[in-house]
Amino acid sequence: MARILSIDYGKKRTGLAVTDPLQIIPGGLATVPTSSLFDFLRDYVSHEHVERIVIGKPMQTNGKPSENLARVSQFVDRWRKAMPGIPIEYYDERFTSVLAHQAMIDGGLGKKARRNKELVDEISATIILRDYMTARHR
DSSP states (O other): OOOOEEEHHHHHHHEEEEEESSSEEEEEEEEEEGHHHHHHHHHHHHHSEEEEEEEOOOOOTTOOOTTTTHHHHHHHHHHHHHHHSSSSEEEOOHHHHHHHHHHHHTOOOOOOHTOHHHHHHHHHHOOOOEEEEEEEET
């Protein structure tokens, strides 16, 4: 089997998570500057077998698109043109940042560690991936 990779796309930083090859366990991969995301992913998929990519679809709580959706859509279009062999699909990312902060609190991380935005982004990507995997198995 191949891995599934998830993206929590941000204006400055992007959190990434990936499954194990058997697609059982999601885990954080990295947080990278968004400006180098495409190159990072292209390199990653050149040495790891990735079946698909799931990218958080940024929506407001009222269901309307957030301001970041245009940037995410541009990235998705670029990926689909350059790497058509690895499908990319959207998955609702509402509340992932809140859930990431709560996971950090539940995990016993102190206030200083919870301010680490890179860690929040990576945990958010992991939550997107976990929720995607759960929905897919239903």
